[in-house]
Amino acid sequence: xxxxxxxxxxxxxxxxxxxxxxxxxxxxxxxxxxxxxxxxxxxxxxxxxxxxxxxxxxxxxxxxxxxxxxxxxxxxxxxxxxxxxxxxxxxxxxxxxxxxxxxxxxxxxxxxxxxxxxx
Amino acid sequence: xxxxxxxxxxxxxxxxxxxxxxxxxxxxxxxxxxxxxxxxxxxxxxxxxxxxxxxxxxxxxxxxxxxxxxxxxxxxxxxxxxxxxxxxxxxxxxxxxxxxxxxxxxxxxxxxxxxxxxxxxxxxxxxxxxxxxxxxxxxxxxxxxxxxxxxxxxxxxxxxxxxxxxxxxxxxxxxxxxxxxxxxxxxxxxxxxxxxxxxxxxxxxxxxxxxxxxxxxxxxxxxxxxxxxxxxxxxxxxxxxxxxxxxxxxxxxxxxxxxxxxxxxxxxxxxxxxxxxxxxxxxxxxxxxxxxxxxxxxxxxxxxxxxxxxxxxxxxxxxxxxxxxxxxxxxxxxxxxxxxxxxxxxxxxxxxxxxxxxxxxxxxxxxxxxxxxxxxxxxxxxxxxxxxxxxxxxxxxxxxxxxxxxxxxxxxxxxxxxxxxxxxxxxxxxxxxxxxxxxxxxxxxxxxxxxxxxxxxxxxxxxxxxxxxxxxxxxxxxxxxxxxxxxxxxxxxxxxxxxxxxxxxxxxxxxxxxxxxxxxxxxxxxxxxxxxxxxxxxxxxxxxxxxxxxxxxxxxxxxxxxxxxxxxxxxxxxxxxxxxxxxxxxxxxxxxxxxxxxxxxxxxxxxxxxxxxxxxxxxxxxxxxxxxxxxx
Numbered sequence: 001x002x003x004x005x006x007x008x009x010x011x012x013x014x015x016x017x018x019x020x021x022x023x024x025x026x027x028x029x030x031x032x033x034x035x036x037x038x039x040x041x042x043x044x045x046x047x048x049x050x051x052x053x054x055x056x057x058x059x060x061x062x063x064x065x066x067x068x069x070x071x072x073x074x075x076x077x078x079x080x081x082x083x084x085x086x087x088x089x090x091x092x093x094x095x096x097x098x099x100x101x102x103x104x105x106x107x108x109x110x111x112x113x114x115x116x117x118x119x
Numbered sequence: 120x121x122x123x124x125x126x127x128x129x130x131x132x133x134x135x136x137x138x139x140x141x142x143x144x145x146x147x148x149x150x151x152x153x154x155x156x157x158x159x160x161x162x163x164x165x166x167x168x169x170x171x172x173x174x175x176x177x178x179x180x181x182x183x184x185x186x187x188x189x190x191x192x193x194x195x196x197x198x199x200x201x202x203x204x205x206x207x208x209x210x211x212x213x214x215x216x217x218x219x220x221x222x223x224x225x226x227x228x229x230x231x232x233x234x235x236x237x238x239x240x241x242x243x244x245x246x247x248x249x250x251x252x253x254x255x256x257x258x259x260x261x262x263x264x265x266x267x268x269x270x271x272x273x274x275x276x277x278x279x280x281x282x283x284x285x286x287x288x289x290x291x292x293x294x295x296x297x298x299x300x301x302x303x304x305x306x307x308x309x310x311x312x313x314x315x316x317x318x319x320x321x322x323x324x325x326x327x328x329x330x331x332x333x334x335x336x337x338x339x340x341x342x343x344x345x346x347x348x349x350x351x352x353x354x355x356x357x358x359x360x361x362x363x364x365x366x367x368x369x370x371x372x373x374x375x376x377x378x379x380x381x382x383x384x385x386x387x388x389x390x391x392x393x394x395x396x397x398x399x400x401x402x403x404x405x406x407x408x409x410x411x412x413x414x415x416x417x418x419x420x421x422x423x424x425x426x427x428x429x430x431x432x433x434x435x436x437x438x439x440x441x442x443x444x445x446x447x448x449x450x451x452x453x454x455x456x457x458x459x460x461x462x463x464x465x466x467x468x469x470x471x472x473x474x475x476x477x478x479x480x481x482x483x484x485x486x487x488x489x490x491x492x493x494x495x496x497x498x499x500x501x502x503x504x505x506x507x508x509x510x511x512x513x514x515x516x517x518x519x520x521x522x523x524x525x526x527x528x529x530x531x532x533x534x535x536x537x538x539x540x541x542x543x544x545x546x547x548x549x550x551x552x553x554x555x556x557x558x559x560x561x562x563x564x565x566x567x568x569x570x571x572x573x574x575x576x577x578x579x580x581x582x583x584x585x586x587x588x589x590x591x592x593x594x595x596x597x598x599x600x601x602x603x604x605x606x607x608x609x610x611x612x613x614x615x616x617x618x619x620x621x622x623x624x625x626x627x628x629x630x631x632x633x634x635x636x637x638x639x640x641x642x643x644x645x646x647x648x649x650x651x652x653x654x655x656x657x658x659x660x661x662x663x664x665x666x667x668x669x670x671x672x673x674x675x676x677x678x679x680x681x682x683x684x685x686x687x688x689x690x691x692x693x694x695x696x697x698x699x700x701x702x703x704x705x706x707x708x709x710x711x712x713x714x715x716x717x718x719x720x721x722x723x724x725x726x727x728x729x730x731x732x733x734x735x736x737x738x739x740x741x742x743x744x745x746x747x748x749x750x751x
Contacts, residue, residue, distance in 0.1 A: 008732060043642040053512050056542040058495040082492045085562060086553055087512040088669045092707050097676030105553060105672055108490040 024072030027119045031110040032069055032103060039103050041096040042066050048090030048100055058083050062090055062100060069107060074114070081107050123233070124541050125337065126226040129344040132351030133225060139355055140363045140530040147367070147384040155385065162374025171373045180204055184447040188398065191264065195341055196396075198261025206254045229347070232305045232319075233340055236312040245316075247742070252316030255305075258298050259661055266295065272336055272397075283358070283395070283540045284425070290357040307332045354478045356422070361394040365448055368392040378454040380556075386458065389450045393420040399452065401440035404664055408685035409678040411435070416442045416452040417512075421460065431673070433459045437682075438552060438670025440634040442491050446709045460554030491558040493594035497545060499572075504536035506574040509566075510584030511591075513703040520581055520703055521670055523725035524602055530728050531614040535579070536697055538569065548588035548631075555621060559592075567593055579605045581721065583632035583702045584669065601632060603642040603701045603720050615725040622650045622696040624723070627686075627709070628662035629702035640718055642701050647708065649727040650697075655690050663689060665700075667708030683712035 032039050034110045054060040062081040068077040081104060090100040113119045151159065157474030161568050162168060177183045180201040186193030207228075214228035215221055217238055227234060273712050283291065302319065303326075309315030310327030326332060354360050368388050376385050400418040414435040421747035422429030433456055441450050508528070528535055544566055570578060570593075578597040580586050589599040600608070609615040626646055632638045639659050647653045658662050666682030687709050690698055698713065700706050701720045709717045 022477070036673075051516065053542065053545050057497075057544065069715055082490065083495065084491060085493070085545040086491075086549045086555070088549055088704075089512050089516055092513070092667070092704070099675060100264075101549075101553075101669075102672050105490075112490065 019071050019073075021071075023108050025074055026072055027114060028077065028107065028110045029072060030075060031113070031119055032106050034098055035106045035109075036102045038096075038098045039066075039069075039115065042098050043096060047093040047094060047095060048098075051089045051093045053087045053089055054083050054085050060084060062104070065107070066103070069103075078111055081111065089117070123230075125341045125344050126230055126702045127344075128348030129229060129351075130226050130348075133347035136351040136363075138229045138352050138395075143355070144367055147388055150384040151376075152383065153382040157369060157658070158374045158376055162370065167370070167375070174369050174373065175366055178447065179362075179369070182447065183396070185396070188445065188447075192268075192544055194414075195261045195264040195268065198257050200263065202254055202258035202261060206258065207249070209247075209251060210253065213251065213354075213580075217244055217247070228341065230344070232308050232315075233336075236308050237314055239314050239316065247315040247563070248314075250321075252318040252320075255298065255302060256318050259302065262295060262298055284421075286353060287357045287359075287395070290353040290359050293346040293349040293353070294359065295344065297350065300339050300342040300346055302370045304336060304343045307336035307339060311336065319434070351659070358393070358395040361392050361448070364388060364391040368448065368450075372449065378451040378458070380458060380461070382458050382462070386455055386647065389455065390424045392446065392448050393417065393424070395421060396447060398445050398447060402441050402445050402661075404441070404666070404682050404685065405435075405674075405678075407684045408666075409674075410568065410681075411678065412533075416446070416450075416456075419452070419456060419459075420450065423455070426697065428484040429459070433736040434671070434673045436671055437630075437664050437666070437674070438666035439630045439668060441664070444634065457551070457554065461556055462551075463554065466540065489555075489557050491550070491555065491561075493544075493558070493561045493565070496561075499569050501572040503538060504534075504573045505577050506533055506535040506540045506577045506579060507570060507573055508535045509543065509546075509578060509580045509585060511539070511580055511585040511586065511703070512543075513707070514581040515539075515542065516708055517703040517719065520706070520719045520721050523719065523721040526580060526725045526728060527606060527609070527615065528618075528720060531609045533609070533614075536573065536575075538573075546582075546585040546588050547592065548584050551588065551592070552670045555670055563588075563593055570595055570597060581637065581703065581719075583629045584672055584704065586751075587631045587635045601638060601641075601701065603632070603645055604638060606724055607641040607645050610645065615724075615728060617649050617724065618725050618729060620650045620723070621694075623653055624697045624699050625653050625655045625695045626649045626658070626692065626720075626734065627655070627665070627690055627698060627705060628658060629670065629700060629705050630662070630664050633662050634660055642699075645720060645724060646699055649724060652694055653693055653716055656692065657689060663728050665702075665705040665708040666712075679708070680712065683708045686714070687713035697723070 019080060042063075044063055044066065048062040049064075052060060052062065060080065062084075065077065065080045067073075068080060084104045086101055088101050088103065094100055110119060148156065148159070162171075180197070181202060182193050182196040185196050210228040210231060211225075214223050214231045217235065218227060218231070232238070241246045246576070263605075281378035298608050302322070305315065305319040306323035307330075308323070308325055309319045310323030310332040311327075311626070313324070314320065315323050322334070326335075354362075371385055371388060375385050376387070378386060397417055400406055402410070403415045413433040419429060419436075422432055436456055438453055438456070442721075446452060459693075506528075508524065510521050520553045525537075544562055546566065547562040550556070550562065575597045576579060578595065579602055580589060580599070581602045583601060586599065586601045589595065593599075606615070610617065622647060624640060628634070628639060628642075632642075643652060661666045663686040664682065665686055666679045679689060687698070690709075691713055695715065698709060698715045698717045699720055700709065700717065701717065706717050706719050
């Protein structure tokens with residue numbers, strides 16, 4: 001409703017979002033980087049997202065997911081990670097050789113461990 | 120006579136291992152499913168029994184499969200297994216025949232020479248003595264090879280040999296000691312009494328000439344008995360347990376029991392039947408091309424057997440299936456690894472000793488909690504079609520294959536519907552390979568729904584990964600065909616007219632199409648129809664993996680590139696004009712690894728299609744004139 005109102009002029013003011021790197025949750029990022037070191041190679045070109053099978057059916061964006069991991073935005077990540085089909089197309093298009101499938105798998109694992117307080 | 124104390128280590132060991140084997144087999148039998156129990160019972164009283172006996176003779180004793188791989192390696196295994204078997208059989212006959220009474224205890228046959236030192240002076244007895252000496256020499260020759268193999272594996276066609284645990288090492292030492300100590304014990308006794316065959320007699324006489332043979336003999340008889348006893352006692356906790364378990368495995372397999380997709384007693388029998396021979400290590404491309412030597416099937420099975428944390432080993436495998444092909448015991452290594460992947464992480468605490476070695480050990484089946492959910496998928500509308508074409512995710516990354524397939528099907532007049540033209544849903548196999556079967560089921564249901572609703576009779580796919588899962592895990596009425604099969608069918612029924620390309624090509628069998636689904640001949644028939652197909656060093660069931668496999672979740676892109684370069688190098692050794700494959704993933708992987716042009720089989724066929732007749736200008740001018748004239 002309010003969004004509609006705000007959109008009356010064809011643009012909206014974004015909700016204020018401050019990412020505080022000092023207080024953000026680094027556990028998932030550290031776990032993913034440790035288990036899949038190639039994660040660090042990503043330069044966010046978005047090739048994976050363009051090739052993505054899931055992206056044609058739902059809002060899934062591996063590049064955005066990487067940002068969430070780096071920023072420690074756990075709640076957003078939780079929704080994102082469940083949608084991937086692990087088909088591996090992103091693996092083939094990645095120009096940096098990031099093991100993208102494993103990034104998704106390890107992230108899912110990290111979140112599960114986070115819930116169990118094992119991280 | 121039985122008052123000799125030195126026979127007791129052997130006796131205790133023998134009775135222990137006999138009782139243990141019976142108890143263990145009973146426990147395994149009891150934990151089989153009802154259907155498998157019935158299979159085993161029926162198999163025991165029917166043809167499978169005879170097959171098993173034959174297989175035990177050919178494989179467990181003669182080691183025919185290892186012989187085929189490498190004659191020296193085969194001889195080594197045969198001399199130890201078959202030689203020892205003959206030594207026991209003839210030793211028993213000898214003791215029964217020449218001993219004081221019939222039906223002796225086993226120790227009497229094993230230590231026959233000690234109890235009958237003067238035996239073998241003349242007649243049949245001396246022939247027998249020579250024969251027993253020959254058998255001992257036969258085993259010792261194999262033992263010599265085994266010792267050489269441990270230090271120079273390359274001599275027997277083995278690139279690597281298995282690393283062993285300390286219990287394995289003790290058992291191995293005691294096994295190696297058995298036969299030399301028997302030789303020396305018999306020789307000393309023969310030296311004292313002037314008896315024995317060509318080996319023990321001569322060696323005995325030589326030793327007795329400068330050593331106090333009568334004093335030395337008991338020591339070596341003790342060593343002989345102790346090494347036998349140690350070996351038997353260690354058997355259940357070492358790789359040598361494979362000797363009795365392999366017999367059980369052969370009976371189970373011939374009765375029709377398979378690994379299926381859950382951990383069962385049969386899986387456990389398989390893990391114990393592995394002899395850690397290391398043949399899987401030497402064929403593994405991870406080892407020979409990428410220098411990774413810790414995740415091969417021998418180590419995977421050993422980790423399972425010893426309840427180690429093997430999550431990293433389990434995940435780090437291309438699932439290409441080459442080790443399945445060469446395993447001399449016939450263990451279903453791929454399915455076992457998938458079961459382990461499905462199981463997910465093990466509980467944090469390791470099993471207690473009593474649970475690990477106790478007889479009640481049984482692994483819990485832990486189901487992973489689902490990590491993915493595809494509730495966002497919207498069921499598609501019903502669209503009828505006779506032939507459905509499913510390109511698959513990977514094929515969408517190689518659009519030239521899709522273009523080629525469209526051309527071919529149009530040229531043959533096939534009326535098809537392109538199921539995932541706007542981008543479909545993954546077939547589910549990548550998830551299954553990652554051990555997420557439950558999640559994969561959601562995708563399978565989604566795709567099945569579309570295929571069922573279409574009423575299609577034939578489902579053609581361009582991707583072997585999809586092909587395998589469509590055939591094995593979907594319940595479809597449509598006949599599933601890989602495009603190489605479909606093109607072959609079109610050629611055979613004469614609806615596709617093709618020219619001949621004067622090109623020398625080689626064909627690479629994709630893992631999931633060749634070993635995975637047994638499709639070897641159709642692609643070759645298609646290629647031979649349009650070009651000159653050359654043989655490659657490792658093909659058909661021993662075909663190389665391209666390295667791009669989705670079976671491995673953790674392998675880095677650098678290592679993948681090494682495997683791809685090695686495989687492409689082997690395939691293009693004859694400098695062909697083109698490297699043909701039948702999988703979009705292999706095509707993409709090889710394209711980066713070789714200078715040779717890499718094409719899909721569909722692209723090759725599309726090039727051989729007759730060129731469409733182009734209208735010449737004069738004709739179109741004539742048409743225009745005709746149209747104008749008609750109008751007038």
